[in-house]
Amino acid sequence: MQDVISNPQLLPELREQVWRANMDLQVHKLVTFTWGNVSGIDRKSGLVVIKPSGVAYEDLCPENMVVVDLDGTVIQGALKPSSDTATHLALYRAFPQLSGVVHTHSSYATSWAQAGAAIPAFGTTHADYFYGHIPCTRALTKQEIESNYELNTGKVIVETIGDADPMAIPGILVREHAPFTWGTDPHNAVHNAVVVEEVAKMALHTISINPSTLPIPQTLLDKHYLRKHGKDAYYGQK
Amino acid sequence: MQDVISNPQLLPELREQVWRANMDLQVHKLVTFTWGNVSGIDRKSGLVVIKPSGVAYEDLCPENMVVVDLDGTVIQGALKPSSDTATHLALYRAFPQLSGVVHTHSSYATSWAQAGAAIPAFGTTHADYFYGHIPCTRALTKQEIESNYELNTGKVIVETIGDADPMAIPGILVREHAPFTWGTDPHNAVHNAVVVEEVAKMALHTISINPSTLPIPQTLLDKHYLRKHGKDAYYGQK
Amino acid sequence: MQDVISNPQLLPELREQVWRANMDLQVHKLVTFTWGNVSGIDRKSGLVVIKPSGVAYEDLCPENMVVVDLDGTVIQGALKPSSDTATHLALYRAFPQLSGVVHTHSSYATSWAQAGAAIPAFGTTHADYFYGHIPCTRALTKQEIESNYELNTGKVIVETIGDADPMAIPGILVREHAPFTWGTDPHNAVHNAVVVEEVAKMALHTISINPSTLPIPQTLLDKHYLRKHGKDAYYGQK
Amino acid sequence: MQDVISNPQLLPELREQVWRANMDLQVHKLVTFTWGNVSGIDRKSGLVVIKPSGVAYEDLCPENMVVVDLDGTVIQGALKPSSDTATHLALYRAFPQLSGVVHTHSSYATSWAQAGAAIPAFGTTHADYFYGHIPCTRALTKQEIESNYELNTGKVIVETIGDADPMAIPGILVREHAPFTWGTDPHNAVHNAVVVEEVAKMALHTISINPSTLPIPQTLLDKHYLRKHGKDAYYGQK
Numbered sequence: 001m002q003d004v005i006s007n008p009q010l011l012p013e014l015r016e017q018v019w020r021a022n023m024d025l026q027v028h029k030l031v032t033f034t035w036g037n038v039s040g041i042d043r044k045s046g047l048v049v050i051k052p053s054g055v056a057y058e059d060l061c062p063e064n065m066v067v068v069d070l071d072g073t074v075i076q077g078a079l080k081p082s083s084d085t086a087t088h089l090a091l092y093r094a095f096p097q098l099s100g101v102v103h104t105h106s107s108y109a110t111s112w113a114q115a116g117a118a119i120p121a122f123g124t125t126h127a128d129y130f131y132g133h134i135p136c137t138r139a140l141t142k143q144e145i146e147s148n149y150e151l152n153t154g155k156v157i158v159e160t161i162g163d164a165d166p167m168a169i170p171g172i173l174v175r176e177h178a179p180f181t182w183g184t185d186p187h188n189a190v191h192n193a194v195v196v197e198e199v200a201k202m203a204l205h206t207i208s209i210n211p212s213t214l215p216i217p218q219t220l221l222d223k224h225y226l227r228k229h230g231k232d233a234y235y236g237q238k
Numbered sequence: 239m240q241d242v243i244s245n246p247q248l249l250p251e252l253r254e255q256v257w258r259a260n261m262d263l264q265v266h267k268l269v270t271f272t273w274g275n276v277s278g279i280d281r282k283s284g285l286v287v288i289k290p291s292g293v294a295y296e297d298l299c300p301e302n303m304v305v306v307d308l309d310g311t312v313i314q315g316a317l318k319p320s321s322d323t324a325t326h327l328a329l330y331r332a333f334p335q336l337s338g339v340v341h342t343h344s345s346y347a348t349s350w351a352q353a354g355a356a357i358p359a360f361g362t363t364h365a366d367y368f369y370g371h372i373p374c375t376r377a378l379t380k381q382e383i384e385s386n387y388e389l390n391t392g393k394v395i396v397e398t399i400g401d402a403d404p405m406a407i408p409g410i411l412v413r414e415h416a417p418f419t420w421g422t423d424p425h426n427a428v429h430n431a432v433v434v435e436e437v438a439k440m441a442l443h444t445i446s447i448n449p450s451t452l453p454i455p456q457t458l459l460d461k462h463y464l465r466k467h468g469k470d471a472y473y474g475q476k
Numbered sequence: 477m478q479d480v481i482s483n484p485q486l487l488p489e490l491r492e493q494v495w496r497a498n499m500d501l502q503v504h505k506l507v508t509f510t511w512g513n514v515s516g517i518d519r520k521s522g523l524v525v526i527k528p529s530g531v532a533y534e535d536l537c538p539e540n541m542v543v544v545d546l547d548g549t550v551i552q553g554a555l556k557p558s559s560d561t562a563t564h565l566a567l568y569r570a571f572p573q574l575s576g577v578v579h580t581h582s583s584y585a586t587s588w589a590q591a592g593a594a595i596p597a598f599g600t601t602h603a604d605y606f607y608g609h610i611p612c613t614r615a616l617t618k619q620e621i622e623s624n625y626e627l628n629t630g631k632v633i634v635e636t637i638g639d640a641d642p643m644a645i646p647g648i649l650v651r652e653h654a655p656f657t658w659g660t661d662p663h664n665a666v667h668n669a670v671v672v673e674e675v676a677k678m679a680l681h682t683i684s685i686n687p688s689t690l691p692i693p694q695t696l697l698d699k700h701y702l703r704k705h706g707k708d709a710y711y712g713q714k
Numbered sequence: 715m716q717d718v719i720s721n722p723q724l725l726p727e728l729r730e731q732v733w734r735a736n737m738d739l740q741v742h743k744l745v746t747f748t749w750g751n752v753s754g755i756d757r758k759s760g761l762v763v764i765k766p767s768g769v770a771y772e773d774l775c776p777e778n779m780v781v782v783d784l785d786g787t788v789i790q791g792a793l794k795p796s797s798d799t800a801t802h803l804a805l806y807r808a809f810p811q812l813s814g815v816v817h818t819h820s821s822y823a824t825s826w827a828q829a830g831a832a833i834p835a836f837g838t839t840h841a842d843y844f845y846g847h848i849p850c851t852r853a854l855t856k857q858e859i860e861s862n863y864e865l866n867t868g869k870v871i872v873e874t875i876g877d878a879d880p881m882a883i884p885g886i887l888v889r890e891h892a893p894f895t896w897g898t899d900p901h902n903a904v905h906n907a908v909v910v911e912e913v914a915k916m917a918l919h920t921i922s923i924n925p926s927t928l929p930i931p932q933t934l935l936d937k938h939y940l941r942k943h944g945k946d947a948y949y950g951q952k
Binding site for chain 3: 768793827
């Protein structure tokens with residue numbers, strides 16, 4: 001690591017991406033004050049770039065992002081990394097497919113997390129991004145809260161995803177807390193955070209109109225999800 | 239068609255209109271990301287101008303709109319047309335009265351579509367534009383979803399409108415999906431998309447205040463609709 | 477009247493006030509498209525300045541406001557006055573205390589009107605402006621709708637206010653339709669339109685939290701209303 | 715005091731802070747018109763700087779803030795202080811820990827106050843700032859309303875807080891009225907006003923999704939509150 005640390009600006013491109021993704025949380029109105037953070041990983045070196053803790057968005061810049069390794073050791077950065085760093089790292093360690101993680105307290109998604117309820121797949125907007133409901137984790141136990149809380153938050157997310165493909169369910173609600181999302185890079189993880197918030201809002205209004213609304217059938221879920229993902233995708237210009 | 243294709247910029251005015259109408263979806267906060275599209279038709283040539291698929295709004299310009307014929311063949315354009323093109327074309331073929339079509343996932347209208355409920359005509363705001371409730375289609379069958387999904391979406395809209403005048407009901411909710419609206423041109427179709435969203439929001443709040451609210455009587459529906467439409471209209475400067 | 481008509485710009489100051497008040501409907505997000513109008517009266521001459529019908533807000537200017545007399549005859553103006561003019565005039569004729577009238581389809585207030593429910597005085601925000609609930613009129617009869625609809629809308633408002641002081645209840649919900657507000661001048665009437673919308677929003681949320689919420693007691697209503705109004709007022713700098 | 719009064723600009727720094735905090739109420743969309751006020755205290759001299767009553771935000775400046783002593787006597791200022799001054803002063807007298815007070819009629823928090831309900835600690839967003847539910851006071855009695863209303867509003871807040879640490883519950887809902895918040899300075903008090911509004915919104919949506927949602931367990935409340943406050947805090951850069 002010695003050689004890496006002596007480098008005056010580790011991972012300048014990833015720093016730029018992570019900084020921009022953090023700023024985009026504000027653009028998309030997903031955060032109040034400092035209630036959100038984005039990280040990205042460089043899979044080659046195993047280094048993660050993450051927002052510093054409790055710093056106002058207007059004071060962020062690519063240069064003050066913090067670089068940590070997958071064990072949480074700060075490799076570069078004068079500031080402390082986000083207090084949620086251990087959660088991000090648990091996700092990167094468990095799911096090699098993902099390279100960006102987002103945590104917010106966005107209003108509607110957090111309301112579902114507080115209500116302890118998964119967001120059902122009520123329509124095609126949901127199905128375009130999530131191949132099934134957006135899960136809500138179990139509550140953490142007293143022991144899990146009292147020591148290594150942030151690590152255990154990550155573990156309970158990993159436990160909830162289980163054998164499912166995390167890229168087909170790129171987000172989750174942590175019960176009594178708030179959403180985490182992820183993606184192929186920090187930008188994509190923010191994109192999924194916007195989707196979760198928008199879908200959460202629509203789902204609340206859907207059950208307000210009709211409390212007995214059922215999730216869409218598997219056929220429609222397949223159609224919309226696979227229209228945008230996988231080898232037979234035909235949405236967009238690819 | 240050979241001659242038409244060699245023309246360097248087919249239908250420049252309609253391209254401009256369709257591009258501007260697509261941009262207006264953002265102005266009116268009807269879209270998140272690329273979740274919406276507008277088309278317009280030149281009834282003389284039977285050519286349709288439509289947004290390219292999955293392209294960010296800030297990258298759109300009149301020149302990269304796609305020109306297709308009523309069978310869906312791309313006549314001009316380097317990009318793929320909207321994945322919903324077949325739905326738009328089904329509407330243009332079935333209803334010669336309309337010359338603009340809009341699809342969005344606007345938040346409140348989509349919630350009604352997800353709830354599988356028509357939006358009742360609860361007030362004069364609704365009656366100024368829609369001569370009766372805004373219908374919600376039946377769900378598509380497994381077969382209709384699995385092959386020619388977008389075409390079948392158009393067909394089920396046409397089936398739901400039935401013998402009614404599509405210009406007196408210039409929009410619909412596709413169940414489990416989202417709204418489609420139309421109009422005399424792309425601009426007018428966007429106008430109706432704004433109305434559907436606003437009316438959907440009010441209708442949700444109306445039933446939240448009083449779940450047993452009834453639709454307005456036919457006399458008031460007649461008064462408001464006909465005050466703005468038809469030969470005895472007296473709203474506006476015409 | 478002859479002399480007045482030859483004047484190239486009748487009531488230039490009132491035109492400016494009415495124009496600005498109409499523009500403020502947009503600033504306060506009370507209108508979608510052209511769904512709102514403001515008028516003001518010059519009590520000396522009995523002339524009313526009102527927004528032209530169906531003209532986009534960005535095309536309005538003091539000069540294209542329309543001047544009508546209390547019988548609705550256009551005294552000056554190339555454009556047709558608002559289609560709701562007869563309602564405004566009925567209010568000016570019945571209530572000499574008021575000199576500005578506003579009509580909007582603002583989202584939450586219109587939802588209460590559609591639900592056919594008065595807005596209870598649930599708190600001091602309400603009591604600072606309305607000395608009691610914001611009434612909702614009865615529905616118009618078939619006959620009242622079919623002929624002289626706009627005039628009858630005004631009459632049913634006047635009937636609902638009855639012997640009450642219209643300045644102590646400076647707004648009302650027309651059932652199945654939308655709010656009208658008024659005030660000492662066009663600016664003040666817009667102010668009250670903002671209050672009605674904000675109070676309508678809070679009242680919906682209040683009953684969502686606690687459906688059995690009761691109106692505040694008369695003592696608190698007295699305290700807040702009279703703190704801002706009447707000879708013992710002590711709010712503000714007067 | 716004589717000497718202090720002759721000073722042409724008492725407490726210029728606190729004036730600047732209080733003025734800026736008042737302006738921030740608009741930035742954070744917590745106020746409509748003049749429905750809010752912020753004050754700050756200089757504990758050394760016991761002087762309080764507060765917004766003048768009923769003055770539009772755009773006309774405020776550090777120079778027209780009003781200086782009062784803890785008994786409410788105006789020490790410096792040509793304008794009348796906020797009509798809620800006596801409430802602010804009651805809080806400063808009872809709780810020496812706090813140096814900034816905010817009053818708003820922010821929409822969601824006011825709805826909870828109108829519903830007469832405390833905001834339960836439904837999640838970590840809440841627990842990051844409030845060490846338990848956000849209380850709602852009892853209603854004031856007829857006598858308390860009729861004389862010294864604003865002072866009695868302060869007293870009922872103090873009564874409700876009781877023996878609790880006001881810095882661990884930096885805000886409250888006054889029943890039938892609206893929220894008051896406080897903090898270590900005017901800026902911090904505004905910060906807490908934003909939190910109360912955001913938490914109030916989420917709590918309404920939480921019970922709309924699941925009406926039987928329970929508050930979070932004490933362990934999680936401890937974890938989040940103490941992560942940000944007290945000697946073992948590890949959030950942020952301190």
